[in-house]
Amino acid sequence: MTPSAVHAPLPEGLVRRLADLLGEHFTVNAAVCGHHGGGGMRHPNLPPQAVAFPGTTEEVAAVVRACADHRTPVIPFGAGTSLEGHVSAVAGGVTVDLSRMNRVLRVSAEDFDCTVEAGVTRMALEAHLRDTGLFFPVDPGADATLGGMAATRASGTTTVRYGGMRENVMALTVVTAAGEILRTAGRARKSSAGYDLTHLFVGSEGTLGVTTEVTLRLHPVPEAVAAAVCAFPSAEAAVTTVIEALQSGLTPARAEYLDAVQMGAVNRAFGMDYSVADCLFLEFHGEPEDVRRQAEALGELATANGGSEFRWETEPEARGLLWRARHQAGFAALSLRPGAVPWSTDVCVPISRLARCVTETRADLDSAPFPGTMLGHVGDGNFHVILLLNPDDPAEMAAAAAFDGRLVRRALAMDGTCTGEHGVGLGKQGALMDELGGAVGLMRAVKQALDPHGLMNPGKIFAAA
Known part of the structure; x- marks a missing residue:
């Protein structure tokens, strides 16, 4: 049409x-x-x-x-x-x-920040920073634009240590619904000057204005990096290991969970030979001795929870292959059901309730009439479910919608959120109401004030009034 x-x-x-x-x-x-x-x-x-x-x-x-x-x-x-x-x-x-607006405008190594046009992609910025000793940590997997990442308040595999876009966006240049150009903040590391306009626009999904420039925090490239994969007897054992690591004061840079079904798909898609079991993908950053100490401590926790086959990688090429497998897990999952359409959803809960949420969701998925996988950023309580569906089967699509609804209700009952990083968009507007209730009315009032004619990305976050 x-x-x-x-x-x-x-x-x-x-x-x-x-x-x-x-x-x-x-x-x-x-x-x-x-x-x-x-x-x-x-x-x-x-x-x-x-x-x-x-x-x-x-x-x-x-x-x-x-x-x-x-x-x-x-x-x-x-x-x-x-x-x-x-x-x-x-x-x-x-x-x-905004793809033509793809210039890195400024890098201030002494201030650990940079300003980019909104069309610069995450990997383009990474390449630009390669010889500076600095890096930008937010890593959602996809090579998204930094303007889009700000608009959706993106996060990813490194959020557990470095935070997501919420923590790493310092200022924005925005074109308002009236066509006015405004700068939301300066480059100071903190400010008490008025409303926090920067973070009003971060996560607004393009409904309040068009972001054209983004000022970002940068971080020093760590002196040492070590990554590992470890297999566990259950999802609960894997998640419990991460929770105990955080409670013990360990600071993993990444703590990713992939279930046994997903690991089988990763092996098949990328020619790897990891255990087909619930696994953690882990990474530590820092000084060599600190990385070694934290890796050993986490290894002890993993062993106590039944973890086995700990495989550490320190060489950049090997680590790159490991994280490529994690980032491409969604594509790998499609091999489980050729011709299927994926339905990817996410929730986030307090980490103390994560093991229960993951275990209950796994049981729910096992009883579904379609295959699916689970994976996620368990260090911050966020996980994803990928459902593999026949779009021509109305019964399957209805069952998927029912599954998604149960997942959201489970997360909200645990004081979590309907989406940790995918955003609301079209798909989770009802869930947003269930989560925040009357606060959505205040969001509508902000939208009305800044975009009185409802022209900016209408129909997203909440249906047009």
Whole structure:
């Protein structure tokens, strides 16, 4: 279905204005629009009616002003890696693709920070920093843009030590719904000056404005790094090991859980020979002696919980292969059911309740009418479930929705959240109401104040009023 079959055509005046502004960097081509529809996983592809590719903050502001004048929706777009339909054009409109804004504007090694345009990807920044002795730690796996990561408040495998985007974004340049350019903060490490506008926009999923520049905290590259895989007799034993490690004062940089089903898929997809068991992927950063001490202490905890086959890797190439297997686990899972469509969901709970939540979820998944895997960032209480579904079977899709609902209710009953890092988007709007109740009304009020015509990424987080 084409956008024109669903939405009124874009105003001719808007199309002319954007074409004059951007020339070849503005298009209504159906194939390009289709690429920006945010489809995949369980969400339909809902393409915009046009795509703009601005190259500067000023051009973004001009695009937004033009759309505001014609009451046309604006959908910010980074790399399109989000999982809950964040970039779908549910009301049509113009997608603002920030991929041309891909410059690292500044690196201040002495201040441990940098400023990048929103279209810079995580791996591009990593390459730029390679000879500086610094790195940016937030690692969601996908090579997402840093603007998109800020918009979805992304986190990932290293959050347990370094935090996610919430902790590592210092300031933003944002184009508001009215087309105004504002800077949310300076580069000071702390401030008590007024409302925290930076973190109002971090996690707003493009519903309050378009982020065009991001100032980020950087961290020193650790002197020593050691990574390991360890097998356990159960999910509870693996998760308990991580909880005990944190309670003992250990500071793993990564603590990732993969269930036995997922480990079998990883072995098959990547030609590895890990135990087909519930496993932890672990990593420690620091001075060599500290890394050795923490690794030994964690090894003792793992052994006490039935852990075995501890395999340590210290060489960069070997560690890279290990983490590639973890980051590509979702693709590996697809090999369990060729032709299936994945439905990936996540929750997060206090770590003291994580073992119970994981164990109950595993039992629920074992009784489901479709295969699935579990994995996650158990060091911060966040885990994912990947359901492998036949999209042409309504009964399976209904069973998946019921499973997802039970998972969310289980997490909320444990004082957790319906999503640790995927965000709300289209998929978890009802769950957000269950979690926060009346606070969602305050979110709507903020949205109304900053975007009174409801043009910024409409239909996300909560349905349009």
